[in-house]
Amino acid sequence: MFTGLIEEIGMxxxxxxxxxxxxxxxxxxxPADLIAIGDSIAVNGACLTVVRKGAGTFSFDVSPETIARTSFNNLKKGTPVNLERALAVSGRLDGHLVSGHVDCLAVIRERRAVSGNTFLSFRMPGEYLKYVAxxxxxxxxxxxxxVNTVDEEGFTVNIIPHTLQKTTLEGKKVGDVVNIETDILAKYVERLLSRRDTGNSPGISLELLAKSGFM
Structure with missing residues (x-):
């Protein structure tokens, strides 16, 4: 699991x-001594496993599923990428729970400055937009x-200067494709509701949500 707080920009x-x-x-x-073969690192939001280490470099096997679902087809030598090591059990959860499993791609449809911040609007597939609130x-x-707002085609966010400078969003422009992972809690709630609708669950209650970790 990850927090969504980028540790550094790699190349x-x-x-x-x-x-x-x-x-x-x-x-x-x-530091190479802090990264072991088999460790997980999120690269642009996709959880990958370290398979080799070099002098200041780390290599990952990328599965066909990852290539098909992410923007990794666009990666080439010199492309900056967001990096985050897996969350330690003793660590602080300052962002939100991120699994590192990319759901879909979204396209930047608008970018503009607003009061020193950066407004970004994204278009994404409707089948995943239902998980965005x-x-x-x-x-x-x-x-x-x-998320600031949601409409029928996508959503908007506001980026503070610190986040813009410390991530790859600084170089993103209208038309660029980005990896999206929606809130994992929304998916589990949908799963619970679907089981109720098929008669395989007693239904949703405050007690059930609490036992399932949502409260």
Whole structure:
């Protein structure tokens, strides 16, 4: 699990795609002795496993599912990427719970400055938009953000200067594609409701939500 708080911006050293799978190598400032083979790192919001370490670089196997569902097809040498190591059990959850499993892609449909901040509007598939709520949480390129508004085609967010400078959002423009992970809690609530509708669950109650960890 992750928090959506980006630790640093890495740089793609190479992205080799063979058939439908690939190997991604990223240059990063993480101390090599703190990263072990098998550790999880979120790269632009996608949870990947470290399979090799080099001098200031880390390599990951990228599955066909990840390539098909994310913007990794657009990665090339020199592309900046958001990086976050997996959340330690003793760590602080300052963002929101992020699984590192990208749901879909969204397209930036508008970008403008507002009172020193940056307003971004995104268009995303309707089948995932149902999990997005105004003032709820969403992960964009692995960044934990609060949704401002939602409409029939997408949603908007407001980016403070610190977040813009410390993530890859600073270089994003209208038409760019980004990785989206919706709030995991919304998916579990939908699952519980669907089981009730099919008669496989006693229904939703405050007691059930509390037992399931939603309260």
């Amino acid at each position: 793609v050293v190479g992205m080799e795609v063979t058939r439908e799978a690939g190997i991604l190598t990223v240059a990063a400032g993480f 105004a003032k709820g949480s969403i992960a964009i390129e692995g960044i934990s953000l609060t």
